Amino acid sequence: MNEYNFAYLDEQTKRMIRRAILKGLAIPGYQVPFASREMPMPYGWGTGGVQVSAATLTPDDTFKVIDQGADDTTNAVSIRKFFEKTAGVETTEETYRATVIQTRHRIPEAKLRDDQILVYQVPIPEPLRFLEPRETETRKMHSLEEYGLIHVKLYEDISQHGAIATSYAYPVKVSDRYVMDPSPIPKFDNPKLEMDAIQLFGAGREQRIYAVPPHTKVVSLDFEDYPFEASKANHACDLCGAEDSYLDEVIMDDAGNRMFVCSDTDYCRSRRAAGHVGRLAEENAA
Amino acid sequence: MTPLLQVKGIDKHYGARIGCMDVSFDLYPGEVMGIVGESGSGKSTLLNCMAGHLIPDAGQVIFDTRAEGPVDTVTMSEPERRMLSRTDWAFVHQHARDGLRMSVSAGGNIGERLMAVGDRHYGDIRDKAIDWLGRVEIDVTRVDDRPMAFSGGMQQRLQIARNLVTGPRLVFMDEPTGGLDVSVQARLLDLLRGLVREMGLSAIIVTHDLAVVRLLADRLMVMKDGHVVETGLTDQVLDDPQHAYTQLLVSSVLQV
Numbered sequence: 001m002n003e004y005n006f007a008y009l010d011e012q013t014k015r016m017i018r019r020a021i022l023k024g025l026a027i028p029g030y031q032v033p034f035a036s037r038e039m040p041m042p043y044g045w046g047t048g049g050v051q052v053s054a055a056t057l058t059p060d061d062t063f064k065v066i067d068q069g070a071d072d073t074t075n076a077v078s079i080r081k082f083f084e085k086t087a088g089v090e091t092t093e094e095t096y097r098a099t100v101i102q103t104r105h106r107i108p109e110a111k112l113r114d115d116q117i118l119v120y121q122v123p124i125p126e127p128l129r130f131l132e133p134r135e136t137e138t139r140k141m142h143s144l145e146e147y148g149l150i151h152v153k154l155y156e157d158i159s160q161h162g163a164i165a166t167s168y169a170y171p172v173k174v175s176d177r178y179v180m181d182p183s184p185i186p187k188f189d190n191p192k193l194e195m196d197a198i199q200l201f202g203a204g205r206e207q208r209i210y211a212v213p214p215h216t217k218v219v220s221l222d223f224e225d226y227p228f229e230a231s232k233a234n235h236a237c238d239l240c241g242a243e244d245s246y247l248d249e250v251i252m253d254d255a256g257n258r259m260f261v262c263s264d265t266d267y268c269r270s271r272r273a274a275g276h277v278g279r280l281a282e283e284n285a286a
Numbered sequence: 287m288t289p290l291l292q293v294k295g296i297d298k299h300y301g302a303r304i305g306c307m308d309v310s311f312d313l314y315p316g317e318v319m320g321i322v323g324e325s326g327s328g329k330s331t332l333l334n335c336m337a338g339h340l341i342p343d344a345g346q347v348i349f350d351t352r353a354e355g356p357v358d359t360v361t362m363s364e365p366e367r368r369m370l371s372r373t374d375w376a377f378v379h380q381h382a383r384d385g386l387r388m389s390v391s392a393g394g395n396i397g398e399r400l401m402a403v404g405d406r407h408y409g410d411i412r413d414k415a416i417d418w419l420g421r422v423e424i425d426v427t428r429v430d431d432r433p434m435a436f437s438g439g440m441q442q443r444l445q446i447a448r449n450l451v452t453g454p455r456l457v458f459m460d461e462p463t464g465g466l467d468v469s470v471q472a473r474l475l476d477l478l479r480g481l482v483r484e485m486g487l488s489a490i491i492v493t494h495d496l497a498v499v500r501l502l503a504d505r506l507m508v509m510k511d512g513h514v515v516e517t518g519l520t521d522q523v524l525d526d527p528q529h530a531y532t533q534l535l536v537s538s539v540l541q542v
Contacts, residue, residue, distance in 0.1 A: 131387075144365045148372075148402025152387070152394050155401065158408055159393055159430050223408040 007054040008086040013037055017055035017209070021200055024211035029174030030142075031125050036207040046079055046104060047204030049121035053102045056117055056200065057083065062090045064098035069106040069246070069263030076104075095266050105168070107189040109245045109267040112197035114214055120183040122203035125210065127171045127181040147179050150221060158226055167231065173219045174212055182218075188232045188246045193218040235260040238280040240271035288350050290315045290456060290488050291336070296345035298331050304512035305331035309345075311507065311517065315455070318482060318489045320503030320520060322496060322535065328512040329492040330460055336490065337377050337458045338367050349374075349456070372402050376449035380461040382441035385448070386433045392419065392444055393429040399452045418447040422477060439470035443477065450481060457482075457489040463498055475501050496539055500524060508532045 005011065013035075020034040039047040057063065063083050067076040071093040079102060080091050092098050095110040102119040112118060128138045131149045141149065150171050157165045170187035174180045182193055183201060193199070199212040212218060222228040233247045238259040245267055247260040259280050262268035272281070289312035298305035306328035313319050321329050334340040336347050338359060346358045352374065359367055371377070379385040386395055396415040397405075405411055412429075419426050422443040424436075433441050442462065449457065462478065463471040479502055482489055491502060499506055499520055506523045508516040508531065516529040527533045 131390075144368060146368065146402065148398060148404075151401040151406070152390055152398050155397055155408065155411065156391060156394050159391055159412070224406050225409050 004086040006059065006087055007057050007083065007089075008039075009037065009051065009054045013051075014055040017051055020209040021052065021055065021211060024200070024209050025198070025213050027178075028212055028216050029178030029180040029210060031208040031210045033207055034209050036204045039204065040082075041078070043205040044123060045075060046102070046121035048202030048206075048209070049102050049104070049119050049204075050079060050082070050202075051204060052119045052200050052202035052209060053079075053083065053100060054087075056100055056119065057087055057089055059087070059089065061099045062092050062097055063087075064092050064095065064101045065103075066101065066106060066108065066264070066266075067104045068248075069108070069267075070265045072265065093266050094270070095264075105184050105186075106246070106263060107185055107192045107195075109242075109262070109264040112195050114196040116197040118195075118197050118199045120185075120199065120201045122181070122183040122201045122206075122208070125181055125201065125203040125206050125208040127169075127179050142178060145177070147173075150179055151223070154221065154223065154226075158223070164222065164226055164228070170228075171221050173221060175216050175218075179221070180210065180212075186232070186246055187220065187228075188230045190218075190220045190228070191230050233260055236278060237262045237268060237271075238278045240268045240276045240281070241278040242268070242271055242276070287314060288356065289313060290317075290350050291490075292346070292348040292356070293336060294346040294348065296332060296335050296347070297343045298328075298335050298340060299343055304328070305340075306335070306509070306512045309514055311514075313456075313488055313490065315488055316486050317505065318487075318491065318503045320499030320506045321490065321492045321509060322494060322499055322506065323509035324494060324535075327509040329494075329509055331512075332509070333458055333460055333490065333492045337375065338371060339377075372399050373452055374455045376452075376454040376457040378442075378445055378449055378457065378459040378462050380464045382433070382438070382445045385445040386441060388433050391430045391432055392424070392436070395433065395444060395448045396451050399448065403452060414451060418451050419444075421481070422447040423473075437470075439466055439474060442466065442474060446478070446481070450485070450487075453485070455488060457487055459489060459491045459493075461493050461495075462491065463493070463495060471498075478502060496524065496536065508535065 020032040024032045039050055065076040065080045067073040083089055084091055095108045100117045104121045126138055128149055131153055132138050154164050168186050169181055169184045170190055172180055172182055196214050198214055201210045220228040235247055236243045239261050242262055245262045248263045250259050252258055291313040294310050296309045297307055309332055323329050335342040347360050348356045349359050350356050393415040396418050397411040400411050416426050416429055419429055424440055424443055433444055463474055503520045506520045507514055510531045516532045524536055527536050
């Protein structure tokens with residue numbers, strides 16, 4: 001081993017976080033306050049997710065980190081290295097091999113199983129925050145189930161843009177009770193929130209943990225005449241040809257050329273390995 | 287007839303100081319009650335106690351609810367009281383900014399109460415919002431403008447529309463015309479009088495402006511130092527004041 005306690009945090013802290021996680025699982029969508037620790041990274045880089053991962057990991061786990069779906073961005077690489085060093089766990093980029101997946105802003109395209117745990121990094125856990133700045137008031141609204149205000153936000157969207165323009169961090173109601181911010185995942189991912197795996201949400205700066213247990217009902221809020229729509233760019237992936245995955249738009253040059261690629265790098269790579277070819281993949285090879 | 291609101295022996299102290307002492311009255315459906323008095327006489331304290339914003343030290347505020355008949359709102363559970371305050375009750379603040387969401391469009395402001403009671407059809411909400419803008423004499427093309435871009439008088443009218451959209455039975459008003467110039471005040475009073483009569487609203491209006499109660503109120507309550515010193519029909523109290531303070535109050539108004 002090394003000079004760190006397993007997964008960096010001390011055992012008492014991990015116990016405290018596990019208690020918060022269990023409470024969160026018992027009350028789906030409820031924001032459990034916890035004593036967030038200083039982590040060796042700045043707030044906004046996933047301090048909440050890292051603490052939840054640290055409390056969740058065991059030495060037998062295989063760990064994967066994605067940032068906007070990608071395994072190879074700075075945030076994902078540094079968090080993966082952090083746990084390689086402090087926990088010595090095995091890491092992977094392959095979704096199906098991982099048992100704990102920490103994510104920022106995406107849910108993997110591959111269907112997750114009931115032996116996997118998905119840990120989200122959350123910047124602002126309170127879905128009502130930008131409408132009601134008082135924490136005392138938002139807590140009261142949650143406890144009394146007064147959620148009219150969240151529809152005011154959707155109303156404003158429609159009146160300004162003609163459609164619900166909120167495209168990420170789209171508010172959901174969990175298990176017919178709590179309105180929850182699913183962290184800034186694209187609303188394309190919202191239907192996937194009802195899954196077989198455990199989903200844990202950690203907000204380090206705001207000191208909140210919440211959770212969605214497996215097979216829990218998660219409904220995206222909407223109006224009767226403006227129903228929820230999971231939207232994505234109307235293209236196929238230019239590398240692997242996938243038409244069902246969430247795409248990033250990449251600007252190629254200053255002449256207006258652009259390509260669309262899967263934001264989930266592991267999904268794209270495994271499809272290409274299986275022989276799927278997109279519009280621009282052959283040109284690159286040639 | 288059952289009174290819509292029965293206030294019994296309301297006391298409110300701020301430490302050793304008196305907020306209001308032993309206030310009791312009945313308000314019948316369709317009646318408008320005015321509460322006048324100088325600054326610091328306990329008018330607003332009394333109003334906030336009745337509307338559930340402050341907890342009185344003693345006394346009862348019994349409201350005739352639709353479902354269960356007369357219920358004491360002071361001892362009722364908080365969710366019930368909050369439900370009441372966004373359905374059957376309305377509260378018009380002196381400063382429109384306290385009662386409006388300044389960063390939300392006029393339509394959203396009016397629609398908030400509808401959505402809070404479970405309305406989930408955008409088209410319906412918007413139609414009602416536009417209808418109410420018309421009723422409070424705001425140009426309907428401004429439905430998507432924020433209240434920030436409205437004049438003081440328009441903000442106050444928007445606040446009234448936002449409060450009345452769910453068809454409340456009792457409206458609390460705290461100096462609804464304060465801070466508006468006289469011609470805007472006159473229009474607002476005209477509008478309020480029309481709405482109160484048309485919807486058969488009961489209202490409790492706190493003000494220090496005697497012209498407001500002369501126009502709107504059926505009955506008048508005069509407060510001084512936390513106590514009610516005189517009550518009666520508005521015209522009776524204003525034309526034949528009995529208590530020395532009421533006489534002072536009435537004679538203080540400049541006759542133009």
